[in-house]
Amino acid sequence: HIYTNRQLLSILFLYWEVAQKTLNGSQFYSYSVCNVGEREQDNWLRTTFIQRRPSASRVMVELQFVVRDCNSFDGASLTCKETFNMYTSEADADVGTTFRKGQFKKVTTIAPDEITRKNLQPVNTETRVVDGLSLKGFYLAFQDIGACVAILSVRVYYKTCPATVKSLASFPETVAGSQALSKVDGVCMENAVSEKVPRIYCTMDGEWVVPVSQCQCKPGYEEIKEVCQECQPGYFKAAVPSEKCELCPANTQGTGYGDAACPCTPGFYRAEDDPPTGPCSGLPGAPQDLQATTQLSSGRVLLTWSPPGDTGGRADLTYSVECRRCDGAACQACGEKVRYEPASTGLTETRVSVSQLDAHLNYTFTVNAHNGVSAAASKASPRAHGPPSTAALTTSLQYTDPPTVTSMRLDERKPTSLSLSWVVTPRHRAPPRSFRYELTYRKKDDNLNMTTYTVLVLDRTSVRVSDLAPATTYLFRVQPITEGGAGGASIEDEFKTLADGNTNFPALVLCSLFSRRNSHSRQGPEDAYFSTSEQLKPLKTYVDPHTYEDPNTAVLKFASEIHPNHITKQKVIGAGEFGEVFRGILRAPGRTEGPVAIKTLKPGYSEKQRQDFLSEASIMGQFSHQNIIRLEGVVTKFKHAMIVTEYMENGALDKYLRDHDGEIPSIQLVGMLRGISGGMKYLSDMSYVHRDLAARNILVNTNLECKVSDFGLSRVLEDDPEGTYTTSGGKIPIRWTAPEAIAYRKFTSASDVWSFGIVMWEVMAFGERPYWDMSNHEVMKAINEAFRLPAPMDCPSAVYQLMLQCWLQERAKRPRFPDIVSLLDKLLRSPDSLKTIADFDPRVSIRLPSTSGSDGSPFRSVSEWLESIKMSQYSENFACAGMVTMEQVLHMRNEDIKNIGVRLPGHLKRIAYSILGLKDQTSTLSVFAM
Numbered sequence: 001h002i003y004t005n006r007q008l009l010s011i012l013f014l015y016w017e018v019a020q021k022t023l024n025g026s027q028f029y030s031y032s033v034c035n036v037g038e039r040e041q042d043n044w045l046r047t048t049f050i051q052r053r054p055s056a057s058r059v060m061v062e063l064q065f066v067v068r069d070c071n072s073f074d075g076a077s078l079t080c081k082e083t084f085n086m087y088t089s090e091a092d093a094d095v096g097t098t099f100r101k102g103q104f105k106k107v108t109t110i111a112p113d114e115i116t117r118k119n120l121q122p123v124n125t126e127t128r129v130v131d132g133l134s135l136k137g138f139y140l141a142f143q144d145i146g147a148c149v150a151i152l153s154v155r156v157y158y159k160t161c162p163a164t165v166k167s168l169a170s171f172p173e174t175v176a177g178s179q180a181l182s183k184v185d186g187v188c189m190e191n192a193v194s195e196k197v198p199r200i201y202c203t204m205d206g207e208w209v210v211p212v213s214q215c216q217c218k219p220g221y222e223e224i225k226e227v228c229q230e231c232q233p234g235y236f237k238a239a240v241p242s243e244k245c246e247l248c249p250a251n252t253q254g255t256g257y258g259d260a261a262c263p264c265t266p267g268f269y270r271a272e273d274d275p276p277t278g279p280c281s282g283l284p285g286a287p288q289d290l291q292a293t294t295q296l297s298s299g300r301v302l303l304t305w306s307p308p309g310d311t312g313g314r315a316d317l318t319y320s321v322e323c324r325r326c327d328g329a330a331c332q333a334c335g336e337k338v339r340y341e342p343a344s345t346g347l348t349e350t351r352v353s354v355s356q357l358d359a360h361l362n363y364t365f366t367v368n369a370h371n372g373v374s375a376a377a378s379k380a381s382p383r384a385h386g387p388p389s390t391a392a393l394t395t396s397l398q399y400t401d402p403p404t405v406t407s408m409r410l411d412e413r414k415p416t417s418l419s420l421s422w423v424v425t426p427r428h429r430a431p432p433r434s435f436r437y438e439l440t441y442r443k444k445d446d447n448l449n450m451t452t453y454t455v456l457v458l459d460r461t462s463v464r465v466s467d468l469a470p471a472t473t474y475l476f477r478v479q480p481i482t483e484g485g486a487g488g489a490s491i492e493d494e495f496k497t498l499a500d501g502n503t504n505f506p507a508l509v510l511c512s513l514f515s516r517r518n519s520h521s522r523q524g525p526e527d528a529y530f531s532t533s534e535q536l537k538p539l540k541t542y543v544d545p546h547t548y549e550d551p552n553t554a555v556l557k558f559a560s561e562i563h564p565n566h567i568t569k570q571k572v573i574g575a576g577e578f579g580e581v582f583r584g585i586l587r588a589p590g591r592t593e594g595p596v597a598i599k600t601l602k603p604g605y606s607e608k609q610r611q612d613f614l615s616e617a618s619i620m621g622q623f624s625h626q627n628i629i630r631l632e633g634v635v636t637k638f639k640h641a642m643i644v645t646e647y648m649e650n651g652a653l654d655k656y657l658r659d660h661d662g663e664i665p666s667i668q669l670v671g672m673l674r675g676i677s678g679g680m681k682y683l684s685d686m687s688y689v690h691r692d693l694a695a696r697n698i699l700v701n702t703n704l705e706c707k708v709s710d711f712g713l714s715r716v717l718e719d720d721p722e723g724t725y726t727t728s729g730g731k732i733p734i735r736w737t738a739p740e741a742i743a744y745r746k747f748t749s750a751s752d753v754w755s756f757g758i759v760m761w762e763v764m765a766f767g768e769r770p771y772w773d774m775s776n777h778e779v780m781k782a783i784n785e786a787f788r789l790p791a792p793m794d795c796p797s798a799v800y801q802l803m804l805q806c807w808l809q810e811r812a813k814r815p816r817f818p819d820i821v822s823l824l825d826k827l828l829r830s831p832d833s834l835k836t837i838a839d840f841d842p843r844v845s846i847r848l849p850s851t852s853g854s855d856g857s858p859f860r861s862v863s864e865w866l867e868s869i870k871m872s873q874y875s876e877n878f879a880c881a882g883m884v885t886m887e888q889v890l891h892m893r894n895e896d897i898k899n900i901g902v903r904l905p906g907h908l909k910r911i912a913y914s915i916l917g918l919k920d921q922t923s924t925l926s927v928f929a930m
């Protein structure tokens with residue numbers, strides 16, 4: 001805003017003159033005065049009346065002028081000035097030419113920055129502020145007091161902050177005030193809102209600063225280029241603070257331009273607490289695979305199902321169960337008598353147990369799936385499209401009483417056996433095919449703390465219980481059990497065996513072979529067995545290195561010293577308890593050069609550790625047998641003690657078998673077992689009890705010869721990772737150890753035989769872990785309850801029978817190693833004897849890995865089951881073969897599993913075992929039945 005023109009100043013001047021000047025090449029009108037030689041100059045030049053905009057109380061005055069140097073006037077320097085003054089006078093109206101000096105107030109003295117020297121006439125520009133104006137207008141006046149000055153221009157202006165739009169608010173043009181910041185209120189633009197009045201500040205310099213309280217587009221509008229524009233169709237903006245319109249969420253649709261929300265598409269709903277901006281969801285589909293399992297004893301039905309394939313896109317799935325009972329054609333709701341565990345509605349798990357059902361009725365159970373929008377959907381108008389509010393599957397169930405065992409009868413009595421039978425009611429109804437009886441018995445007068453229960457699972461109502469003690473009273477209990485769960489009422493009775501007269505041996509497959517031994521009293525130390533044929537031979541006996549006062553003497557007695565220079569270590573092949581195990585070469589004078597294994601003692605050992613380390617050599621050095629690892633010698637006279645043994649190329653047996661799962665024919669496996677049994681017979685002959693016989697402690701060479709290794713005094717205690725501390729403080733590899741050795745540390749060759757049975761199982765199962773993932777505690781409990789490992793797949797029946805013999809509770813009845821050697825020899829001589837394969841007999845089963853989901857619930861799908869046994873890669877094979885429910889899977893035979901393309905023996909085995917386990921799931925464990 002400039003008030004300026006060349007005439008502006010022409011109205012009133014005293015001694016000032018108007019002239020056209022040429023300055024620095026340009027033409028200017030100027031008002032000038034130059035009375036430098038005269039005293040007391042007071043020459044005024046006044047502007048016309050300058051109308052003031054009411055709000056412009058502060059104006060700027062910009063002057064362009066030229067001042068001459070007083071020194072350029074000879075003799076005038078006394079009176080000559082180089083400054084002039086600026087005055088102002090306010091008025092409400094133009095006073096014309098009336099001029100009264102006294103009405104003017106001095107604003108400032110103006111001095112040039114540069115003055116004119118010689119011919120140079122620099123133009124000065126100075127700006128001064130005139131503030132605090134309040135009347136309608138004002139005059140400016142310039143007072144010359146004796147300078148030589150020419151004013152070229154006067155610009156009078158004020159500053160404004162221009163009209164603007166900031167943050168969707170518009171602010172008017174505002175004159176910059178005399179305060180640093182003046183507050184300016186604005187208004188939100190169209191379709192924008194703000195909580196408080198939008199505000200901004202205008203500075204003295206006409207700049208907008210510090211906007212506060214912004215405007216935002218209202219719902220349905222978004223800001224595009226500082227304007228609130230409607231959301232496009234299919235987009236919405238629900239809240240003021242959101243910036244942009246968003247795409248309508250899943251299962252919703254827009255209504256047109258400017259949507260603040262997107263309503264659900266028909267058939268989809270929002271639950272009450274769903275955000276109105278979120279997606280809508282549908283109703284769940286029907287629950288799948290609804291199955292009812294009866295638990296006969298308790299009037300209980302277990303309903304299980306799988307979640308619906310379509311959850312409506314929600315996670316808040318619940319289920320409710322309806323029960324209807326039908327007596328003939330008349331059906332009605334089950335009513336309140338029936339109990340549901342955990343509840344009949346609001347179920348989050350896919351199972352419910354229904355109890356207090358009556359017998360002989362047809363029950364129909366309906367399971368409905370609900371989700372968060374079920375309520376909203378049923379509120380919606382009946383004309384609303386969409387699926388029904390519930391989906392259901394129905395299963396019917398004929399619920400019957402479990403048969404009850406009513407009486408037990410003694411059919412035959414002998415010194416070591418009793419034949420029993422029992423009567424079942426109701427008789428008229430044939431018990432289901434899957435019906436079995438659990439017969440539990442124990443000696444009547446056993447000390448209760450020490451009672452041994454024997455449990456047999458039978459599919460007949462009679463049994464001959466053998467292996468009993470003569471003239472002893474036994475307590476028997478029979479309980480019916482079904483596939484669906486535990487059984488009905490049990491009955492208990494006691495019967496006594498006859499006094500010993502003529503001993504009857506149990507009619508076991510291997511009995512004829514071993515019974516001979518039973519009647520002989522054994523000779524020699526308790527801890528080892530002697531075969532009758534060898535009894536007369538004087539036997540070399542193993543000497544415990546501990547019997548030597550100085551264990552170093554023992555080492556030297558049984559092992560030859562090797563100079564370390566004769567040993568070359570080549571490669572680490574394993575880690576022993578005391579240090580690394582190397583493969584190397586032994587080049588000692590007088591010996592054939594050859595590969596050896598070198599066990600080292602790691603530095604920092606104590607004397608005790610050194611002795612323990614070398615004790616293995618003291619023991620090994622006493623043995624010389626094809627199937628015992630051979631000691632080559634020891635290094636004891638040098639700092640780094642070493643034990644040098646023959647080198648076994650194929651390493652530990654368990655790993656070797658796992659690496660060759662299914663590749664080795666049975667006869668060869670039996671051959672390996674024969675070797676091990678030979679080594680064990682040798683050890684037992686020497687009265688050496690190994691205590692840690694396990695496939696991991698058998699080494700295999702290139703000829704697949706198996707040799708027993710891992711001797712040494714501390715090994716069971718320290719070395720074996722399988723070792724578990726027992727209550728008595730010792731460390732015992734539970735799953736390989738006989739019960740009496742676990743219970744009261746009775747380690748004998750008979751307990752080694754038990755371990756050999758486990759090794760047999762490991763070998764026939766290609767290195768499978770005995771008892772799979774059962775805990776040590778579960779293993780001990782199971783063994784104590786007469787449960788035994790089932791036959792490995794494709795295991796010759798005779799071999800499995802031998803295992804079972806090795807695992808007889810009573811250690812005296814177990815075969816001895818010489819018996820085992822001769823039986824295995826016999827089997828190897830007539831390979832046909834290996835052709836009969838032991839059954840996967842469900843009566844001889846054991847709880848298997850992953851018989852149910854991790855929470856104990858049944859598997860909901862075949863793929864879930866396969867995943868749990870890490871066999872997911874076969875999901876497609878099962879699906880393609882139409883095996884889509886667990887029910888179907890349970891009926892698969894080994895042949896079927898092979899046929900759908902599971903070829904690898906290990907996998908086949910894993911799957912078959914798991915199915916076996918699933919079948920027997922309800923009885924959890926079962927029994928080695930005689």
Ligand code: AMP
Pocket residue numbers: 573574575576577581597629645646647648649651652696699709710
């Ligand atoms: P050990 O301390 O005896 O259990 O040995 C540890 C590991 O070293 C074994 O599991 C084998 O893998 C390996 N090893 C020990 N002795 C021999 C041997 N004589 N020949 C080959 N490997 C052996």
